[in-house]
Amino acid sequence: MSPTSGRVAIVGGSIAGLTAALSLRDAGVEVDVYERSPQPLSGYGTGIVVQPELVRYLVEHGIDLSSLSVNSTAMAYVDALTGNTFGSIPAEWRFTSYNTIYGALLKLFGLERYHNGKCLVGIDQDADIVRMRFSDGTSSEADWVIAADGSSSVVRKRLLGLEPRYAGYVTWRGLLQTGEVADDVWDYFDGKFTYGLLEDGHLIAYPIPGRDEGEPRRLNFQWYWNVTEGPELDELMTDTRGTRLATSVHNKALNPYSLDQLHTRGEKLFGPFRDLVVNAPSPFVTVVADATVDQMVHGRVILIGDAAVTPRPHAAAGGAKACDDARTLAEVFGHGGDLRTGLQRWESRQLQQGHAYVQKVQEMGARLQHGGNFEPGDPAFRFGLPSGVPSAGL
Ligand SMILES: Cc1cc2nc3c(=O)[nH]c(=O)nc-3n(C[C@H](O)[C@H](O)[C@H](O)COP(=O)(O)OP(=O)(O)OC[C@H]3O[C@@H](n4cnc5c(N)ncnc54)[C@H](O)[C@@H]3O)c2cc1C
Incomplete structure (x- = not known):
């Protein structure tokens, strides 16, 4: 054929x-x-760390990576309750958003x-x-x-x-524009990928490009919560119309009790993390599954x-x-x-x-979800696809 x-x-x-x-x-x-x-699709524009495979098509077709992403120089590991720093390593990643990549691909396809x-x-x-x-x-x-x-x-x-299959935890996600958090909070998260570690979960935060080219950058965070399968998860994933959703509950459909819980727990976090969680205008929740x-x-x-x-x-x-x-x-x-x-x-x-x-x-x-041993720079935690997989060998 x-x-x-x-x-x-x-x-x-x-x-x-x-x-x-x-x-x-x-x-x-x-x-x-x-x-x-x-x-x-407009998605929710949340963050994506750029890997070579993600942008290969765009780069090979002349799209400048700096128009799609912002750069970072470090990865920082912080106790999300006390703010104590466990360490920081040099890490040159670029960050983009779902909308940016999707929009660029769709523009090319038409x-x-x-x-x-x-x-x-x-x-x-x-x-x-x-x-x-x-x-x-x-x-x-x-x-x-x-x-x-x-x-x-x-x-x-x-x-x-x-x-x-449900992984046993969900992730809260949110985005903040300049002006929605104080300048010192912006500075705290700027230019790096920050892990906020907890005994029973973790947060991540990093900057991403503006919604459209030329618009100011935004801060993106995720907070992973362990939630037992059953009534607790069902309640969280039930929207204001009473429908149990399988994957995500978008902000406008979140039941008020869930949002209250997010804010109440957020208040206990170390200042910069607290400000992200409490000030994010439209947080939403997604189950983690494999x-x-x-x-x-x-x-x-x-x-x-x-x-x-x-x-x-x-x-x-x-x-x-x-x-x-x-x-x-x-x-x-x-x-x-x-x-x-x-x-x-x-x-x-x-x-x-x-x-x-x-x-x-x-x-x-x-x-990450169970307060396990987490050494800054541990190669087991390096981002990216596994190395050592042979080429397709066509
Ligand atoms: C919280 C979170 C953070 C992530 N962070 C990163 C990251 O930093 N870096 C990274 O590389 N990846 C990240 N990912 C993963 C990444 O988003 C997905 O792997 C990627 O979007 C998968 O792309 P896909 O096209 O296979 O599926 P999707 O992006 O899920 O797209 C599926 C498409 O199919 C459509 N569709 C669904 N059902 C039907 C149907 N019945 N008929 C027609 N159309 C349908 C949907 O509307 C959608 O457009 C993250 C994922 C999550 C959940």
Whole structure:
């Protein structure tokens, strides 16, 4: 089969979906993206640490990294109750936001073949074709479907019956603009990635670019809380309409008791952390969960990104893994060799990487959430994808 003869549909138009779409289009493949959101995603703009794989497509297409991100020179480790510093190491990372990366990718892909308002509800396939059904009653067919529909992937659920497994904790997230915290709090967090360590959880904070180019930078924080599965988690994840949500409760839907709890606990933190938590205008909460698959290629349906392997966020490379899946998959389609053989090699390599990464972040999470031994600069805690995974070897 000629690799470019088929029509490829991508379900999910976020970081992995768009990177796959752009890379496939460059390889001469006809590609459409089906995204459930009725309009281009605005997300919540929270922070992402830049890894080379995350921005590779953008950089290779002439986008200047300094227009997408802000830089840092250190990683600081602080007791989040007392403010005592455990240490600080030099660390040259760049920080960006989900919106910035998504916006840059979407701008390159354009809207012509990016179909908003297409929420996949059903999928089936035979030897020649894949059929997709959407919640608006429409359907579509493609020779190949790439499922990039994220951590709660409907495609993964339909194929494997698999749901993400709760990690035992949630993360509160928030963003602050200049002026929403005092200048000395800004200075405290500026230019670095700060860990705020606790016996029963941890915080992270770092600056990210403004919403649009030229706008002032913002401060981004996350606070990971251990929350037992059952009534306690159910209450936190139940919105003002009484619906138990699976993944995130957005700020406007948070029940007032949950918000009160955040602020009450926040008041006890060391000053700069307290100010972030208490002053953030629209904090929201997301459950932390993992999922792994043992197979990414299912006939003519291929899982990538979080839809294949969903890692917890601690090594800051989930987006990078998603983009790496996408870009290397497009290489297979564009290579011109035997597609099935190429896919087998690709799957084996990406699974090896995904599984090693999930193991790494699970170990990090266990130590970070339970007051475990945490040495500044410990290589086990280094951000990024695991090294030592062989190249795709097409
Ligand atoms: C708290 C947190 C912090 C993180 N920090 C970092 C970081 O610092 N660095 C990093 O690299 N990564 C980070 N990540 C991980 C990163 O955000 C994800 O790995 C990345 O977004 C995965 O991209 P994706 O395209 O696979 O999935 P997603 O970004 O989840 O996108 C899935 C897309 O599919 C769409 N969709 C879902 N269901 C359907 C359907 N049925 N039909 C059609 N469309 C559908 C969704 O609307 C969405 O657009 C973090 C994640 C979390 C939760």
